[in-house]
Amino acid sequence: MTDEKRRPKWFLGYRPGVPRPTRGDLQRDLEEYRQMALDMGAEDARIIPASDVEIGMHIRASACYFPRCPIFGTNLHCQPRWNAPWADIKKIVASFEYAIVFRTTRRPDHMSGPVHLTLEQTRLYARYLDKPVEQVLTERGYPVRPIPTREEGLQPFRGVQSVGGTRIVAAIERQARRDGHYFSQAMGSGGSCPITVCREYGAACVGLKTGICRFPGRSRPTGTGCWGLDYIATAGKQGWKMPLAGFSVHAEDYPEGAACYSPAVVLIE
Amino acid sequence: MSVGKKRDLPVPRVGPPAIDEVPRFKPVWVPAPPEELEKNFQKYVDIAQDMGASDVMVVSPKDIPLDIRAAYMCHFPHCRWLNSNDNCPMVRTFPFDEAQEIVRHYAYALAYRMPPPADDEVPDVGSINLDMYYTMAKGAAPDPKLMARNVFRQRIVAETARRIEQAAYYDGCYLKMSAGVGPCLVTWCAAEGRCVAMKEGFCKFCGITQPVGSSALYIDYYGLARMLGWGEMQPGGNCAFPEDTPEGFDYFNIGLTFLF
Numbered sequence: 424m425t426d427e428k429r430r431p432k433w434f435l436g437y438r439p440g441v442p443r444p445t446r447g448d449l450q451r452d453l454e455e456y457r458q459m460a461l462d463m464g465a466e467d468a469r470i471i472p473a474s475d476v477e478i479g480m481h482i483r484a485s486a487c488y489f490p491r492c493p494i495f496g497t498n499l500h501c502q503p504r505w506n507a508p509w510a511d512i513k514k515i516v517a518s519f520e521y522a523i524v525f526r527t528t529r530r531p532d533h534m535s536g537p538v539h540l541t542l543e544q545t546r547l548y549a550r551y552l553d554k555p556v557e558q559v560l561t562e563r564g565y566p567v568r569p570i571p572t573r574e575e576g577l578q579p580f581r582g583v584q585s586v587g588g589t590r591i592v593a594a595i596e597r598q599a600r601r602d603g604h605y606f607s608q609a610m611g612s613g614g615s616c617p618i619t620v621c622r623e624y625g626a627a628c629v630g631l632k633t634g635i636c637r638f639p640g641r642s643r644p645t646g647t648g649c650w651g652l653d654y655i656a657t658a659g660k661q662g663w664k665m666p667l668a669g670f671s672v673h674a675e676d677y678p679e680g681a682a683c684y685s686p687a688v689v690l691i692e
Numbered sequence: 693m694s695v696g697k698k699r700d701l702p703v704p705r706v707g708p709p710a711i712d713e714v715p716r717f718k719p720v721w722v723p724a725p726p727e728e729l730e731k732n733f734q735k736y737v738d739i740a741q742d743m744g745a746s747d748v749m750v751v752s753p754k755d756i757p758l759d760i761r762a763a764y765m766c767h768f769p770h771c772r773w774l775n776s777n778d779n780c781p782m783v784r785t786f787p788f789d790e791a792q793e794i795v796r797h798y799a800y801a802l803a804y805r806m807p808p809p810a811d812d813e814v815p816d817v818g819s820i821n822l823d824m825y826y827t828m829a830k831g832a833a834p835d836p837k838l839m840a841r842n843v844f845r846q847r848i849v850a851e852t853a854r855r856i857e858q859a860a861y862y863d864g865c866y867l868k869m870s871a872g873v874g875p876c877l878v879t880w881c882a883a884e885g886r887c888v889a890m891k892e893g894f895c896k897f898c899g900i901t902q903p904v905g906s907s908a909l910y911i912d913y914y915g916l917a918r919m920l921g922w923g924e925m926q927p928g929g930n931c932a933f934p935e936d937t938p939e940g941f942d943y944f945n946i947g948l949t950f951l952f
Contacts, residue, residue, distance in 0.1 A: 480790050481797040482867065485950075489869040489902040490857070491779065496893040509790050537714045547894050548707035564711035631893070655866060659723035666719035667864060670899075677719055 452602050453521055453691060456595045460525040463591045466684070467663070468525035475660050476522050476688055477653040480509045486647040494615040498628035499636055500644045501615050512650060515608070519690040523595060526663060526684040527588045527613065532675075534683035535668035538565060588612030588687035589619040593641055595689045604692050610646030612654075612687030646688060658686040701844070701851055703818035704880045706896045717862035724864035726799065726952055732863045736802055736856045736949070743852040745804035746944070749920055753798045753950060757915035760788050762906045773875035777887035778895060780875050781907045791909045798869070799952035802856065805922050806849050806945045808841065815844035818883030838933065843882055846874030849947045854900055856949045871905025871948040905948055913946050922946075 430436070453470045460468040487495055487502040494501055545565075549556040557567050592609035599607035613619050617626035620642045630636045646652035658665065665684040666677055708714075733750060740748045766774055766781050773780055786794070809815070814837045853870035860868040873879070877887055880897040889895040905911040917925040926941040937943050 479797055480793040481795075481869070481950075484786075484794045485867045485869040488784070488908070489871070491889075491895050491898045491901050493894070493898040495895070495898065496778075496889070509787075509793070535719075537708065537711060545708060548896070551706055551888065551896055559707060563708060565708070653867075655722050664721045664723070667722050667862070667866060668719075669717070669862060671715050671717045671858075671862060672719045673716060676716070681719075 449521070449604075449691075452599070452604065453523065456523050456599060456689070456691065457525075459595055459598065460523060460591050460687075463594065464527060465525035465588075465591060465687075466528050467661075468523060469661055471522050471524050471661070473516065473519035473522045473690055475657065476516060476524075476690070477656040477660070478512070478516055478651045479653060480651055482647060482653045483509070483649075483651040492648070494617060495648075497626075497631075498615060498617045498621075499630035500611060500642055500649065502648045504631070505644045505649045507649065509651070516650070516690065518606075519608070519692055521691045523689045523691060524657060524661060524686060525588075525591065526658060526686045527591070529613075529683040529685060530674075531666070531668070531677045531681065531683050534674075535672045535677075536674045537670055538568075587619055588685045589614075589616070589643055590641060592687050592689050593643055596643075597640075599689070599691055606692050608690045609643045610650050610652055610688045610690070611643035612646060613685040615645050615648070616642035652688060654686045654688075657688065658684065701847060703816060703883050704847075704897065706884070715858075720862065720864040722864050722866055729863065729865050729952055732860070732865075733800075733802075735859055735863075736951075739855050739859060740802070740804040740852055740947070743848060743855065744806060744809065745852065745947075746807050747805040747920075747922060749803050751801050751803050751920065753795050753801045755919065756795060756801060756948075757912040757919065758788075758792055758795060758910045759912040759915070760910055762910045762912050763908075766904070766907045771875075773877055777875055777877040777881070778889035779872060779901055779903045779908075780877075781904075783890070784903045784908055786908055788910055794869075795909055795911075795950070798867075798950040800950070802949045802951060803916065803920060804852060804947045805917075805920075806845070806852065806947060808845050808943055809848060814840045817843045817847070819885075835933075842928065843878050845945065847879045847882075849873040849945045850876075850879040850900075853902075853947050853949055860949070860951055865951050867952065869950040870902055871909055871911055871950075872902040873905065873945055873947055875904065876901035911948065916946060916948075917944075 457468045457470055483502070486492060492501075496503060499505065545559055546556050549559045552559060560567050589611050592612055596607050596609035611619070616638075617628055620638050621628065624637065628637075636642055644650065646654060655665070663684065663686065666672075666681050668683050737748045763781060763785065771780075775782055778784060817840050850873060853873070857868050857870050876897065880901055881887060884896065895901055903909075906913060914925050914927075917923065922942075922944070924941045925946075926937045926943045928943065928945075
């Protein structure tokens, strides 16, 4: 009798490489997730090969560091807190086969222009200037108005009601994991989690102090800053063009009916 | 030694500009094809020349010399600004291979040679207490006029980079990126005197400041100047007087803005 046969069953008695039992068809699941995105308010959703998802270290650098992003370092899901090595990120994204890409629509006046974009930053600047935020705004000629709430930001536009890209990617990721696609990864969309999730809480991240996220089920690491995802190029491959939003692009200069898009990506194995 | 024009730059102010001062750009549709973006190069060259650049050149980022030793110029000897702000080493560094990947991805880089401004008087650099920074050990203090000019010189390059980046972004080049020249505590927050981001995480000049090119991106500016035919660059410093510059060397900065 050999030594191996004398061993009890509990000693190395397993069979490596057991295939994972598949629960359903991947293509059918992907179609279900695509439909799920549309049902939750996405304007367009597609199934694409994961190789079509454009990533690059330079995107991470230009979005967060060069120049420094206003949200940088203010929450758990942005740089430099969520800073996986770039070699790992490349391997993770390359290991996926498919991705669901969709876009949600936003009103231009909620995405672009000096009045909108200064509101949140001005509150922080006012702290440094040691003045009330209303005084800072008035001194510099800005209209004083409250920050639009989440409900105002998500009001129907062009007949589409959206719950926001981050909620949709989180829901799809959750469903995919339930369906047996355990390693599915959602990339945060539509801004960083202080804006998309914790806006009602003063965009303050309790996770930085306590280490525990307020909404771990809803918030996701930002696609651009953490995954190095080029949303605009990935959307461009699907033929989706969008007007560029920014501090100096006034919402009233947008062409009639034009909207700001927020593309979003979920990687499905 | 070549000298640039006299420029009048106001001391940077915290917070959003007055609403009347915000420039207004028309929205462009992205992603834009590279041939569309290439048409705008002359605009960026004009901005750099308007700010006093003596020479501007479009280079391929693949030709920019990167050297791992460039980052250690900040460490040995210990730079006065090392660890003093959130954009300088040792706080902000990238691994060398990641920095190479960042730089090599871009299609073009705009390099501009910025000589020191032809100012005889002390430029207005705000309420910065220069003595506080340079004479902590009660040693011999350098000329405060020279230090103020050094602060102003780096601020000119930073402002040029900001203007080129602004124009490039609103032209549709949304991945534009400038390598920082000089510590941001000097270029933008000199009047504030300290880096708030180190403690609170939120930068007072976010959207404008960036890590230093030599330490974060390992750019060998001396090799770059030689490659572009701009002569030998004299290492600057708070005790490096322009009149002591050896023959064959020149006193200037190089700004770099990566495009596409």
